[in-house]
Amino acid sequence: MNSEILLELVHxxxxxxxxxxxxxxxxxxxxxxxxxxxxxxxxxxxxxxxxMYEIKLNGLEYLLKPLRTQ
Incomplete structure (x- = not known):
């Protein structure tokens, strides 16, 4: 998974x-x-x-928590 995509999900x-x-x-x-x-x-x-659908489907929302402050 591209970390830039994860950052975009929280911004x-x-x-x-x-x-x-x-x-x-x-x-x-x-x-x-x-x-x-x-x-x-x-x-x-x-x-x-x-x-985001795939993240929620697989219970991976915890991956986004540290990124919310960036």
């Missing part, structure tokens, strides 16, 4: 929708599951959402 904010301006790492799991079912958007946002 990049959702640009639209119900969770606009919420950091990707703080999006609720049901929202990510919904995106998984509908299809992740193209580009960087889709890649970050899909990565």
């Amino acid at each position: 990049f904010k959702m640009p639209f929708g119900k969770y606009k301006d919420r950091v990707i790492a703080d999006l609720p799991e049901p929202y990510l599951v919904w995106y998984r079912q509908k299809g992740f958007p193209k580009g960087k946002l889709g890649m970050l959402l899909e990565t």
